[in-house]
Amino acid sequence: MSRPALSTLTAALVSVIQLMTIALLYILTDWYIDHAELSALDALPPDAKRAWVSINNGEIPAPSDLAALAPLYPTLEEATEASPVEGVLGFGFLLIVFTSGIGVVLAYRLVAPLTRLTAAAEKIRQGDFQVTVEPGATKEVETLAIxxxxxxxxxxxxxxxxxxxxxxxxxxLRTPLTVLQGNLQGMTDGVIPASEDQLRALLAQTRGMSRLVDQLNTLSLAGTIDFVTATTATDLALHASETVTLFQISAGGDVNFRTYLAPAPAMIDPDRFRQAILALLENARRYAGDFGPIDVHTGVDDTGRSFISVQDKGPGLPDYAQHSSFDMFWRSERLSGRGTSGSGLGLTIVKAIAEGHNARLEVGNNPDGGAYAKVTFEVA
Structure with missing residues (x-):
């Protein structure tokens, strides 16, 4: 149901009070004048009273009655003329007090929702986020409550x-720190030999922690003006080709990457874009590298938007995970058996980078098996 605006309700309230005051003042003043006139007539002698009534009725009073009224007429006229002024002042004061009381009551009912909103805001400031507020009687209060x-x-x-x-x-961080602490303590005590292989394994643990810290730092910048900077009009295919080549070298020959790179113009931050590609490639290698080649596509879709997609031949994503895969630290239960799992931040970072470019990240399963991740950009 549509609620009235606060300004409309206030104007209506003031108008009603004013009309009520005028109507009551008119009724009470009219009654007071009649009462004052009747009281003055009741105080007159009978013959003077008959003369006054005859004059008010447009008739000529009897000479004797007129003679009785003549000495009393100035006093009677003064009393009847003063009565309206006294009535207006007296009843006006009483009505001001009465309508002011009504106004205070109505204003309190009008302001009460704002008091509840203030109390709710104070609870939120103190950390109580389970508070709820009932909508008030006006549109503004309802909007504020919502x-x-x-x-x-x-x-x-x-x-x-x-x-x-x-x-x-x-x-x-607990697991690698525990491994480091245990091994270093063992080396210090002479229980574990400080061999080159052992030191290399510990160094790998520190690199994993460093990578996690870097990823968390990247996510901490997401949504800020410093996250995506120095955008330039370029071809996604060019950056994809360079990044896939470098990743292939670092990953060794155990994973086969195939590229299908058509021109795909877009406005991007090249550094962030390469970071997103690396995250997608690492994600595909980690979870689907043993199942077949990984395909990288760039081009322009039917809507005129440039895109890059990474497709694998792995087990794909379970239906329930196609939305939760963007959550921080989420990992698929369908691991490829390569022995290690990632930090669970890869797709979260890609999504943040895509949103920083006003692009859209989409993940899902291919009809013929495997999963895909696709980032769609506006055409430059």
Whole structure:
């Protein structure tokens, strides 16, 4: 149901009070004048009273009655003329007090929702994000209540996500730190030999932690003005070709990458774009590298938008995971058996980079098997 605006309700309230005041003042003043006139007539002698009534009726009073009224007429006229002024002043004051009381009551009912909103905002400031506010009687209060409820809900979700991410980071760092601490303690005590292979394994643990810290730092910049900078009009195919070649060299010959690179003009930050490609390639290599070649495509789709996609021949994504795969620290249960799993931040970073370019990341399963990840850009 549509609610009235606060300005409309206030104007209506003031108008009603004014009309009520005028109507009551008119009725009471008219009654007071009649009452004052009757009281003055009742105080006159009978013959003077008859003369006054005859004059008011447009008749000529009897000489004796007129003679009785003549000495009293100035006093009677003064009393009847003063009565309206006294009535207006007296009843006007009483009506001001009465209508002011009504105005205070109505204003309190009007302001009460704002008081509840203020109390709710104070609870949110103190960290209580489960507070809810009932909509008020006006459109503005209803809109504000809905906004506060939505803000509280989003803050609660953010707090929950922050706690989860904090626990996840602690969990991710605990294992390599435990390995490092145990091995270094063993080397210090002489229990574990400080061989080159052992030191190389410990160095790999530190690199994994460093990579995790770098990824978290990247995500911390997402959404800021410093995240995607120095965009330039370029061809996605050029950067994809260079990045795939470098990744192929670093990954060795155990993974086969195939490229199908058609021109794909777009406005991008080259450094962030290469970072996104590396994350997609690493994700495909880690979870589907043993299942066949990994295909990288660039081009322009039917809607005129440039894209890059990475497709694999692996087990694909379970249906329930096609949305949760963007969540931080999410990992697929369908690992390729390569022995290690990633940090669970790859697709989260790619999604953040895509959004920084006003692009869209889409993941899903290919009809003939395997998973795909596709980033679609606006044409430069």
């Amino acid at each position: 906004t506060i409820n939505r803000m509280a809900s989003e803050l609660l979700a953010l707090e929950t996500r922050l706690k989860f991410n904090t626990r996840a980071v602690a969990h991710e």
